[in-house]
Structure formats: structure tokens, C-alpha cells
Amino acid sequence: MSIISFPQAFNEEDLYIDLRSIFGRALFLKCEGFNFAGSIKLKAAIEMVEAAERDGVLKPKSILVESSSGNLGVALSVIAASKGYQFLCVTDLRCNLSTKLLMEALGSQVHIITEPDEGGGFLGARLAYVQQLCASDERYVWLNQYTNPHNWKAHYHSTAPAIAHQFPNLDVLFVGAGTTGTLMGCARYFRQRHWPVQIIAIDNVGSVTFGGRRAAG
Structure with missing residues (x-):
């Protein structure tokens, strides 16, 4: 029997689907979606948050902010709710409604970028918004999953x-x-x-x- 005290403490590592009956050769699919955040992104979220805490970057009054299309945003929402942090997810129009509602249900704020950047995409616009937030208020802590x-x-x-x-x-x-x-x-x-x-x-x-x-x- 497994007993945990925090939702981010659970990750199913040993579940695989044998796809040999479909492809005719040994091919196994690793299932990563059965943790409380529903994706592999929970692992990265845990590691980045705990490193920021160890380095003294993330403090009790900090506001976590991250650019995400959805999965990392949900993972950080789970952790933020568990640890008592505020979290703002900066996403765009491609984020599906159920993901947005889940993050908000966990207590997070969601900001949706509606105008693309000069290159026609949304990632640059999302990052620019995050950078503006961090420059405007030192409470914001950007984990920056990209670097x-x-x-x-x-x-x-x-x-x-x-x-x-x-x-x-x-x-x-x-x-x-x-x-x-x-x-x-x-x-x-x-x-x-x-x-x-x-x-x-x-x-x-x-x-x-x-x-x-x-x-x-």
C-alpha cells in the first residue's frame, strides 16, 4: 500500500503497454499520465520548484509564473496548491478550455495571449509578457522551462x-x-x-x- 502526503509525491514509473500485437515487434509505450497532474510534466515541475526553493529564489510570498500550452501549467497548479504559492500561467488561444478550467479550479490564475508575436506565433508573445511581469514586480519568479x-x-x-x-x-x-x-x-x-x-x-x-x-x- 502506498501512502502519500502531497499530490506531487506520486508518479507511476512502472506501467507500460505492450504494442507487439499492433506492430508485430517489441514496442512498449511508457504511461506517464496517471499522476495527479496527468502528464510527465509533473516531474519537471517538481524538480524546478524544489531547485528554486533550495536556491532561495522561491520564497513564501513569491508568485510563480510560467509560459505553458497546458500540461506544465497544470503540474505547477498542483504543486502551487499543495505548497501554498500563487501561480500565474501565461498561455494562448491554443490552450483547451478544460485545461484552463482545471488550473483555475486548483487556484491558479490564467492569462491568455490573444495576439501573436511578429513571427506570427504565440510563444514569443507569451515569453515577452512573462518578462514584462518579472520586470514590473520582484515577487514574480519565472522558472523558465525552456532554459x-x-x-x-x-x-x-x-x-x-x-x-x-x-x-x-x-x-x-x-x-x-x-x-x-x-x-x-x-x-x-x-x-x-x-x-x-x-x-x-x-x-x-x-x-x-x-x-x-x-x-x-
Whole structure:
């Protein structure tokens, strides 16, 4: 029996779906959506928040602020509610209504960017708004998932070791490439241990990360 005191203390690491009946070869899907935040982003959120607390950047009267399309925003909402922080999620029109309502139900504020940046996308506009907030009030603490090393360290310390434990003869690892935190954490873990694992990054067709043109929406 597992007993926890805080919602962020629970992460299901050992659940996989065997897809051999569909693809005809050994392919396993790691399930990361059964924690209280509903996604793998809870790991990065925990690591970044705890690092900010250790460094003295995040204090009791601080206001957490982050740019997120949804999943990290929910994860930070869960943690903020548990730890007693205020949290403001800066998102855009692509954030679905159920995600917005969930963050608000957890006590977070949600600011939606409606005007794209000069390049026609929303990410730049979101980041500019976060930077303006931080410049206007020192209480705001921006974890910055895009450059924060604790994003990838979360997966170096948890996701990658869990996979390595379950699949000691792993040949190929497919990893979604959003902020690349999961990707980099896993890649560094296996590279440093000289495991002959091929890491394949996955993203949507037209991904800016892979050199695609930025979409207007």
C-alpha cells in the first residue's frame, strides 16, 4: 500500500503497454499520465520548484509564473496548491478550455495571449509578457522551462533510470520533443553510461524544433 502526503509525491514509473500485437515487434509505450497532474510534466515541475526553493529564489510570498500550452501549467497548479504559492500561467488561444478550467479550479490564475508575436506565433508573445511581469514586480519568479537545466535533470534522475531498469537491452527510445527536457535527460543518461541506445526525437509535422516554418496558430 502506498501512502502519500502531497499530490506531487506520486508518479507511476512502472506501467507500460505492450504494442507487439499492433506492430508485430517489441514496442512498449511508457504511461506517464496517471499522476495527479496527468502528464510527465509533473516531474519537471517538481524538480524546478524544489531547485528554486533550495536556491532561495522561491520564497513564501513569491508568485510563480510560467509560459505553458497546458500540461506544465497544470503540474505547477498542483504543486502551487499543495505548497501554498500563487501561480500565474501565461498561455494562448491554443490552450483547451478544460485545461484552463482545471488550473483555475486548483487556484491558479490564467492569462491568455490573444495576439501573436511578429513571427506570427504565440510563444514569443507569451515569453515577452512573462518578462514584462518579472520586470514590473520582484515577487514574480519565472522558472523558465525552456532554459532551466532542472527540466532535463528531472528525467535524468527519474524517467531514464526507470526505463533502463525495465529494459536493460533497450535498442531504440522514442521521445517527444517539446521543450526537449525529457529528450535531453534521457539522452544524457544513456550517453554517459555508454549504452548503445538510439534516441529518436518525435514532434509534430512542421515542428520549429526540427526546422519547420512557424505556424500562425
